[in-house]
Amino acid sequence: MLLCGHRVKQTQYFRAQRRGLFRCFKDFKVMAAYEMKDIESKWRKVWLDRQSFAVDEESKKQKYYVLEMFPYPSGRIHVGHVRNYSLGDVVARYKKSNGFNVIHPMGWDAFGLPAENAAMERGEHPGKWTYANIDVMRTQLQSMGLSIDWSREVATCHPQYYRHEQKMFLDFYRKGLAYRKESMVNWDPIDNTVLANEQVIDGKGWRTGAPVERRKLSQWFLKITDYADDLLDGIKTLDRWPDKVRIMQENWIGRSRGLQFKFALEGLDESVEVFTTRPDTLFGAAFVAIAPDHPLAKKLAGNKAGFDDFLKTCAAQGTSEAAIEQAEKIGFDTGVRAVHPFDASKTVPVYLANFVLMDYGTGAIFGCPAHDQRDFDFATKYKLPITQVVAPVDGAEVKLPYSDEGVLVNSDFLNGMEVEAAKAAAIEKIEKLGVGFGTTQYRLRDWGVSRQRYWGCPIPMVHCKSCGIVPVADDQLPVTLPEDVTFDKPGNPLAHHPTWKHTTCPSCGAAAERETDTFDTFFESSWYFARYCDPRNEKEAFSKEKAAYWLPVDQYIGGVEHAVLHLLYSRFFTRALSDCGYCDVKEPFAGLFTQGMVTHATFKDQDGKWLFPTQAVTNDAGQLVHVDTGAPVTEGRIEKMSKSKKNVIDPDDILNNYGADAARLFILSDSPPERDLEWTVSGIEGAAKFVHRLYRLVTEIPLQAVEKPNEFTPAQQEMRTQTHKALSGLGADIEAFHMNKAVARLRELANAIEKYKSVHSAGDWAYREALEYLIRGFNPMMPHVTEELWAHLGHDTILADMTWPEIDASLLQSDTATIAVQVNGKMRATITLPKDMDQKAAEAAALSDPNVQRALDGKAVKKVIVVPNRIVNVVVG
């Protein structure tokens, strides 16, 4: 980059640009000769020419499958991707150098809503848009220097990919795992189209602003609930998953033991079946509530005034759980009364209620206001009686609703029992009466896979007037998407395509219509990890042998936002595929790491409009102003990078201005990977500075090869100890994903080498060893510059092919320990003692220390606690 005729280091240029300081660097000195761009592209070419990361399936080495969640090709990579793939690359390179046969593939989660939005906004075909984005993003990812075997790349929108998932769906269908049922969708009444939850903003359609309605649609479902127990039990085996993800999945599946039973309806020949997890509170029942779309709703209340209005109100609610839970709880009294199963003289009103879900349990509940907040609110609102039936064991007065442990009161035969015992007794009694049974319910619902959209995998089914629903024959796959679609009309372009849906029935040959729904895009991401094992197989999704060799994924890495859905669907899919004979694994991901988000400060102009960080610059007076207009800019809070708030950084700028190694180093240093990372200019500049420093450290002093001496001076010995300690801890840090600590450790070693350098000659064996270990330790994080420096040291090997440096364990041991001495828990001195010293002797040494003596101040020693090699705590009275 040229500026004023002088070659200027690019980071400086970038910073100057940010500050808006375009003054002439007249006497600017030419900086270090390190030209990162040339070096980086040179080494990427070397790896490519040598096929360093191509997978060898004949290898005798143990396999190791490193996988980062594949990206959605939205246009350009974002910093979150850089973080994700930098992390994975450290693991892949580290494992490779530790003797594993590593597979590290990449592909594209290429179906999805944004492509259709682009089509509507810009008139560009979703496929064209997607493939163009893939080309851009592939180039971007490649410029990061990732150790990826690009020959295995897949794109899920490619018919050679999705044909196999159409086959899978047919296999699931034949196995009874796929079925149709009605379920609710968000409906935009103006566009006449189904909206995704994210397209519903404050209960209104994002484009039309019309209040969204709930509407029933017949859709395809996969029976994930068949696997509820297995998915739940399997969580226990996932010992290399974060606890929080396992807990979230457990809660999501939500297995609960309870009671299902029938309330007889007074004066009617009908009953309402309810499910409850609190059968013990049955004597506290104040009402029965059923879902507005319950089959009995119309029958019980259809003639009542206000019924239609009530249904309309409910239909105006969103379909998401958050929307339902946060909406005001409202009910509609049917006027019908339900008879208490234990006492026929007692009846409770039956309400329709907007918070009862038809999808969960039986679509009906009974409410016990004294022991549940929601029921309490409901009863208060509709002035229903509240009867306490559980009281604390000590009989204390409590504020209702009370949901803790206790004993039953006001409950006839349950009185005096504890909650758990009462649950069992109530279930037993109901079973004896023959009106119900103890059962297990799951919060988990079946997976609705139908989407009324174009840019997805067509569902290979045909609707025939005489034969009903008929699967497309296997040899007719794939059912491909038509290219000539228009997005000028709202709704699904597949449905209003003039010819596409017209076909013949595979069964009777008569004219029939194709299913125009496409799959949820979670479908594609539920098996892509298996496709990577055998990506060019045309006959089948993947060969069983290859899957058996490579699966499960040993280390999966991705955003914590996928903790439930994607990961649970993939676990289900793998089981279902296994049951259909595709493979023999159940758990797709043996190890999981969930990274935090990338955040950045936000900027707004005077009108409150969001600005890109590059639009906000500091002027000479130190004020934050708009780069073009000079108008004042305010800096807002630090938030997750998002296009809508414009607080995004384009990785291309970073890679161009600082280089891939600096970008990777920054993203791996400072913040622990599981936590959020705040992107800052000073952070990336600090990293770039270090890359240059490392380069100088190794290149500025000429090194001549030296024989390893038989004896080392104490200083050399110390240098070697530091070197081996650093590398030994480094491996442990990388394995534990403590990348920030790993970097800190190496920086410490670099500091130690710098100090050592100033007092020792260049031809020192220990010095050379330290430098070589430093370079090799940094290689997984900064692969380019370390290769360059390795070559500079005169090696004709490349680090990408090398094994991890050997650690001399004898250097790690120390024969002394520094021990802290506390008096009454307060640190008073440190003493250095021989390692594993006798406790009595350590105690004596501690007590004789002058600082300790002073702190004791002649007081009587009551007790001395000695933790060997760590601490001595003297307790005085």
Next chain:
RNA sequence: GCCCCUGUGGUGGAACUGGUAGACGCGCCGGAUUCAAAAUCCGGUUCCGAGAGGAGUGUCGGUUCGAUUCCGACCGGGGGCACCA
């Protein structure tokens, strides 16, 4: 609303299973180099205090010889909630 996570100097963070709080970095301060600056190098940097010493890990309380770490309550920030991926 429900579930999950998180809170340590000016700042990002470190501290193995309860045992020397602040590693490493950013920033800042001082120095070297320079005509001067940038870059680079060296030193310092939790707070209060001249010092001895005292205080200190969101807040309050508890367990312990000893708590950033364990327990309880509260407050702040974030993620997920089934059609965003």
